[in-house]
Amino acid sequence: MDERVPLTGEKVTQTDRQIALVVLALVAGLYLRDVAPDLLAGDAGEFQFAAWRWGLAHPTGYPLYLLLGGLWQRLWALLGVSPALSLNALSALFAGAAAALFYLLLVGWLPPARVVVRRLAAGLGVALLVVNPTLRTQSVQAEIYTLHLLFIVAILLAAQSLVAQRPISNLQSQAANAATVTHAADRRRSRRQITLALLIGLALTHHATTLLLLPALLLYLWLADRTWWRPVRAWPWSLLALTLPLLLYLYIPLRAGPDASPWLHQRLGDGVLSLYDGTWPAFFNYVTGRAISVGFNDLNGAVAAAPTALLLWLRHFEWPGLLLMATGLFVLIRVRQWPVLALTLVYALTQQIFNLFYAIGDIFVYYLPAYLMACVWIAFAGAGIGMAFRFTAKDAAAPPSRVEQWSLVLLVLLYWAPLQFWGRYTPLVQQVQAQSSAARARWEAILAAPPPADAILVSNDRDDLVPLFYLQTVEGRGAGLTGIFPLIAPDARFRDIGATVQSALDAGDQPVYLIKPMPGLEVRFGLAEAAPPLVQVLGAASTAPPTVAVDAAYGPLRLLGYDWAPAADTVDVTLHWQVDEPLAADYTATVQIFDGADEKLGQDDRPPGGEFYPTSLWQAGETLIDRRTVALPTGAQPATLLLGFYDEDQTMLAPPLELPLAQ
Numbered sequence: 001m002d003e004r005v006p007l008t009g010e011k012v013t014q015t016d017r018q019i020a021l022v023v024l025a026l027v028a029g030l031y032l033r034d035v036a037p038d039l040l041a042g043d044a045g046e047f048q049f050a051a052w053r054w055g056l057a058h059p060t061g062y063p064l065y066l067l068l069g070g071l072w073q074r075l076w077a078l079l080g081v082s083p084a085l086s087l088n089a090l091s092a093l094f095a096g097a098a099a100a101l102f103y104l105l106l107v108g109w110l111p112p113a114r115v116v117v118r119r120l121a122a123g124l125g126v127a128l129l130v131v132n133p134t135l136r137t138q139s140v141q142a143e144i145y146t147l148h149l150l151f152i153v154a155i156l157l158a159a160q161s162l163v164a165q166r167p168i169s170n171l172q173s174q175a176a177n178a179a180t181v182t183h184a185a186d187r188r189r190s191r192r193q194i195t196l197a198l199l200i201g202l203a204l205t206h207h208a209t210t211l212l213l214l215p216a217l218l219l220y221l222w223l224a225d226r227t228w229w230r231p232v233r234a235w236p237w238s239l240l241a242l243t244l245p246l247l248l249y250l251y252i253p254l255r256a257g258p259d260a261s262p263w264l265h266q267r268l269g270d271g272v273l274s275l276y277d278g279t280w281p282a283f284f285n286y287v288t289g290r291a292i293s294v295g296f297n298d299l300n301g302a303v304a305a306a307p308t309a310l311l312l313w314l315r316h317f318e319w320p321g322l323l324l325m326a327t328g329l330f331v332l333i334r335v336r337q338w339p340v341l342a343l344t345l346v347y348a349l350t351q352q353i354f355n356l357f358y359a360i361g362d363i364f365v366y367y368l369p370a371y372l373m374a375c376v377w378i379a380f381a382g383a384g385i386g387m388a389f390r391f392t393a394k395d396a397a398a399p400p401s402r403v404e405q406w407s408l409v410l411l412v413l414l415y416w417a418p419l420q421f422w423g424r425y426t427p428l429v430q431q432v433q434a435q436s437s438a439a440r441a442r443w444e445a446i447l448a449a450p451p452p453a454d455a456i457l458v459s460n461d462r463d464d465l466v467p468l469f470y471l472q473t474v475e476g477r478g479a480g481l482t483g484i485f486p487l488i489a490p491d492a493r494f495r496d497i498g499a500t501v502q503s504a505l506d507a508g509d510q511p512v513y514l515i516k517p518m519p520g521l522e523v524r525f526g527l528a529e530a531a532p533p534l535v536q537v538l539g540a541a542s543t544a545p546p547t548v549a550v551d552a553a554y555g556p557l558r559l560l561g562y563d564w565a566p567a568a569d570t571v572d573v574t575l576h577w578q579v580d581e582p583l584a585a586d587y588t589a590t591v592q593i594f595d596g597a598d599e600k601l602g603q604d605d606r607p608p609g610g611e612f613y614p615t616s617l618w619q620a621g622e623t624l625i626d627r628r629t630v631a632l633p634t635g636a637q638p639a640t641l642l643l644g645f646y647d648e649d650q651t652m653l654a655p656p657l658e659l660p661l662a663q
Helices: 014-033 042-052 063-077 083-109 115-130 133-138 145-162 170-175 178-204 208-224 232-254 280-287 299-334 338-357 363-386 393-397 402-413 416-424 426-448 462-473 497-506
Strands: 265-268 271-274 456-458 482-484 512-514 525-529 535-540 548-554 557-566 570-579 588-595 600-606 623-631 638-646 657-660
Touching: 014 083, 014 115, 042 063, 042 083, 042 462, 063 083, 063 145, 063 232, 083 115, 083 133, 083 145, 083 363, 115 133, 115 363, 115 402, 115 416, 133 145, 133 299, 133 363, 133 426, 145 178, 145 208, 145 363, 178 208, 178 232, 208 338, 208 363, 232 280, 265 482, 299 338, 299 363, 338 363, 363 402, 416 426, 426 462, 456 497, 462 482, 482 497, 497 512, 497 535, 548 657, 557 638, 570 588, 570 638, 588 623, 600 623
Parallel strands: 456 482, 456 512
Antiparallel strands: 265 271, 512 535, 525 535, 548 557, 557 570, 570 623, 588 600, 588 638, 638 657
């Protein structure tokens, strides 16, 4: 077996390029068919209005994407297409382009094989990438991950071209002197080196995790061709090509004014809630991502995240896919494709380790580059199966044996897997479409309620409020409304939903509304029904002292007293709690009523604060009101009240309080 397996796109023919164009059209068409039709919540909704406004999105800023997206939105707006829909569609086009370039990359990397085997194997890798459920959902909404994937593939293709083995033919040697040929080769290599540097620079202006690719990429270049860095005179231009795109980050301070984004500078009472002040420290924190509320797990946290990682791999490839990945790694070793093996394995492991340590809610999208490497391995597995694991040039040129004919049939049958995946995960894509329709319907209902023109609207979830900013920016509706949510700014005023609502109330001259019912917040705030889905926040839950004073310590809490109102078969009990120290867990409270003979008459157990203000959010100094209605037997004579808190393991927070009921 020839040990020098080509590392280049020399095997890529004009037909392959035509196939790549078909892949682009087919994949983009499939994704465009399922694209979300309207505005969205979350990051996608933020990009929709930030790009349209030539404004800012959340850190790290994504300047290249916003500039490209804003231009794209305006071009389609001339034809009457909404900015939301057009930016959603742009993700589908990026994904189609990534799939097309990935096909060319695989054809250039795969070992010697018959043309039909090489193309089918490359197609198998592309197909499993295209049906990947995470890529599909990101391709139908205004998200940045398909462009990130496109850059990764383009960088790999440029690196493949840079180390291309293009021996000079005898005819060339006779027709030109060696110096002329060498000069031409140097110029070609210089252009490729500069192109690679430019792509890396542009990718870094889009997503900082491109840095995770660089160690594996350098290892690939070193193993493939240790002279890849020559000629030296191209390096100044390469460094310029690498660093010049980074100037795009200056877009952030240049667009940091009040009109950059409706949520970066919002009215809050007599002042303005400014989330970006334009200083150099703020700029550094912004572009490095330190300005957002994410961090990294410690070693124990990373180990705890490992089962989730395994589950993601299983759901995206299942056991047959994992077996194909292992087979592909075997083929890479068999054909001694060390540069590709090192690149894909090191990059996948680097990305996986990063994902285990990075503490972010939507970590699943960060797996896409690792899935891309897995699809490279699957393509090599397809080539191995299609050639019956015979990889010499002689095998590739000889007529196929009967075993190889059956191997080719097996390769074709492997396409059943991506077809199955496509149907299985179509409901996930349909969920994105449904979320788009739901976001529009929710905000049409909110604006139709309507809230006062200067109201502060509060949600416990940033994603819920993002469509408001699209409506303000793109459609010119609700311009006077302020929207806030927990962690909108990194200070104690917005640490949780309770602090956020209190900060809105402290603003003073703006009415405060919840954009949806949040059962449990009534323990801290007085709430009043408004036109659905709005709930008005009036102030503290209670300003009156309890009718029965107690002032009894209960662990980190203090029972100030209670109110009670007996009826024929129920009793209403209102407990006034003061928090002396924060609680470390979510507790359930039990309220039990006994008669004079210590017989239990009734009991009510449920978490005070419900889902939206559980005990783990209670802060020292707060006074909270817990209202209960306990069913009693008709004619019962309640005499004693028993109170306690217990966690999910039934462990009591403190010994129960037993109080005589005032008669």
